[in-house]
Amino acid sequence: MAEQFMRLPHGGRVDRDNPRRFRFDGDEFQGLAGDTLASALLANGVHLTGRSFKLHRPRGIVSAGVEEPNALLTLRSHSRTEPNIPATMAELCDGLQAKSQNRWPRLAFDALAINDLASRFLPAGFYYKTFMGPTRGAWMYYEPWIRRAAGLGKPTHTADPDRYEREHAFCDVLVVGCGAAGLAAALAAARAGRRVFVLEQHAVAGGQLLSEPADSNAEQWRRACLDELTAQPNVTLLLRTTAFGLYDGGVVGAVERVSDHLPVPPADTPRQRTWNLHAERIVLATGATERPLLFGNNDRPGIMLAEAARRYLNHFAVLPGRRIVVQTNNDSAYAAAAELAAAGANVHVADTRANLDDTVIQPAAAAGATIAPASRIDSAQGYLRVEGVTLHGPDGRHKRRCDLVCVAGGWSPNVHLAAQRGERPTYRCDLGAFVPAGLPDDIATAGAVAGTLATADAVAEGWRVGGEAAGTDAGEAIAAPTTAAAPGYLAANNTDVGEPRPQQGKVFVDWQNDVSVKDVELAWREGYRSVEHLKRYTTLGMGTDQGRTSNINALKLMASLRGQDIPTTGTTTFRPPFTPVALGALAGRRAGPHFRAQRCTPMYDLHCERDAAFVTAGAWLRPWYYRTHGHDVDTASIHEMRAVRENVGMVDASTLGKIDVQGPDAAAFLDRVYVNGWRKLPVGRCRYGAMLRDDGFVLDDGTTSRLGENHYFMTTTTGEAAVVMSWLEYLLETAWPELRVHVTSVTDQWAAIAVAGPNSKRVLEAALSGVDLDDGELPPMGVRDDVCGDGLPVRLLRVSFSGERAYEVYTPAGYGDALWRRIEAAGADFGITAYGLEALGGLRIEKGHPIASEIDGRTTLEDIGLGAMDRGHKRFVGDVLRHRPALAAADRRRLVGLKPIDPRQPLRAGGLVFPNSARVEGHGIGHITSVTWSVELQTHVALALVEGGREREGDIVDAVSPVHDERLQVEIVSPVFIDPEGSRLHA
């Protein structure tokens, strides 16, 4: 067959000089630049594009826009595979690969089409009925089969190679939709000098005007408007951009398909871009969508909306059929009928109305179309393509052969965006349509969406609304174009959607979800009568098209079943997005390592050079272990722990939260936020402190130093640094504004290195020349700011997390690298070992120091063994509610140590504790919070929160990990495994 044999020799807005090759299900075809995949397929006579969701019925192209329920294809291949793209929205690019979906082994012969014959077993609510109650177990058995049979396209599992972006923009007037009304509104606002954004979801702006012939007056008008708009520096026209959501505060979310019309995105160009548009005023000119009509087998390929046929004819120069039956219940189909006939097709119009307006039908009749009043289609014939229809008119029934049926069931305004914020649209009986209602002052509607379908009226309305949005009176409207289209709203209360006769074949209301008239009736009989129930029970209106072509027809059916009018029946809720949005577009650049901010310490590059394996701690990347110390985390961390216990190690502690607290009331402030007291702490000393939340649970802990009379240096845990900072600011600004205290986060200003182990003092003496480390000068819990002989500033804290003699050395962040190198070089003679977070954790577990695993927001001071910190002589945050009776209950889970009877048996963090040999049921009597191998004791050890706490010391209990199917005997011991008297701090 000749290529593009349905392409007309003249007309359209396609580029005949630029042919495009593409593949559909492996076969090669040719189209033109400017085609959509749908128009290119139709140019080659292909209507059959897919199989339906549930019944696997053959389906064809129904529309020319986003409302497309059937022609969903999988585009491209490999990692760029994208399923469920409407062929009507996919622009043709050279080499495009498209595949039909939900068929096996191929589109023309689909084995699962047997579902159609068995459809009485697959009624509405089939899943609910079949797999609830006693048969529920069957779901497990049948689910894979059902999931395979019912489905849309399949995504790829490989990573998307393309880039996505997010962009914020601000404007005075945002116009959504670039048809006649939108163009007029944008022009009015642009001429008033406002910053205007105009969004158009198609590649070409013009909306319904694109259905007018390319040599028409409407086309000249469209071009003139666009020329003026695009020449204005204050106007941004975004094509291929869909406004998917209307949010609070004048924000519109839109996705721009920047490169989807190209084979591959060009370098440095994103594939799609999500816009967050903040607009002072919004004009919605989102148009209207034509509805189909109901008759037997109304889903056969070759049955399409009349307006779509007209779009293919006039915009794409494609004749979608040669022998055409037009079924209509309103005037709007006659332009299509006239133009299709003039293009050489045999056209027969069956109008459900008995009395027709001569002026409306005359052009079609003059072009050669035959017109039959009071005539409707009973059913369609054909399988893979419509072959004929049975018509029922005043003179009885007769069959008529055809290869295309155009259906025109009236128009539904695209109220989605206008209704997304919760304002329900109202039904206008004079139009037979829902229109937006209850919009706030900063949002206006114009054109078909507002029920103004005649082009001249839409232009006038757009002009007026655009002027109002710009804050000026735009004056007399620009002249409107003349169009062939007639208004297609129905006469008052015309709810005629067809007279379906189920015996003549299935009558589909929702094509995408395979919901038929019988399913709607079944839902009604079974009591699902509210539209929201109808939707959920039958899935009507769900899916990628969200029922654009089906909702109103279903409403009309339900209204007549209930004997109600349509306003009483109501609509379902409209929610974003208007059309499907790729997750990648929403994520933008926030993917992979850019998912969230990653913080690196000043010594990050040094750790990389030393082959550190990193782990995420809060927002920070911290060395987990150094690969030079062992081939895996266990081997390496044991090596690193041993170095600290026996010799000396160094660890990057820069991630600790650091807060500078200054002011005459600093001591009083700390007294209020910490459990323990700070007034008597001498200058040059530090103290371990714990703070509570208002509800009495432990918030955080850390060491705070007194640097001067009114100057403290607080450290917090890595994870809670930001929380503590905000909390201190909150207390100072809302609760105690009378306190003369200032808090400043200095986390990023200081680098910190902890040097720990028996040789730590010797290493630092060698590293920090001129700094006196004498124990008299710097005793345990001593603090001093000092400067090395060569000017390197340091802040020294004699504190220990590991239990060994240890120092924390702080230096301004810019010196962090130098300080690390200096300590490392000086320590080389002692064999200093850098250690990571795993060893740090192991060392503190051996000492029983609680961290986030134990201070988990559910533990009290007593739970983690810090009850003695509250001496009861001052008031502090949380001191009242911490005494709630339940928090003192004897069965509170409290901190203990665990040791396996068999020392080589590893314990599992997150494991449960049960009484010895008890049945594993419920949550047990405790849970394991932290585990490590103790280098010193040569046994696995763990910290755990166990009912009764240290009262149980000596008890043998079971550590259970149901997910690993493990159970082992452990002894409850003190959480301080080594050096309980703390003698090593002085070693």
Next chain:
Amino acid sequence: MLRINCPFCGLRDHHEFTYGGDATVERPALSERSMEAWYQYVFVRTNPAGWMQEYWQHTGGCRAWLVVERNTRTHEIGATHLARDRITEVDRG
């Protein structure tokens, strides 16, 4: 998609701010020993439909704690004050 008018920084996107709870509940004095008073303050909230006052912190900006009027029905943002100023006014009143 709210925007909050920070007294220091001007009209800014709400992503820069962190919600901090109901600003109408009155915090008991630190000397308050009544468990009931603290229980009411920490746990008991009304859930008004309409205008309410909330604490927000401009964490991504000047870090000031603000009292923001917000309409829970419409998400409309009303007047904003520095929390510090408001408390001073209450003290004066």
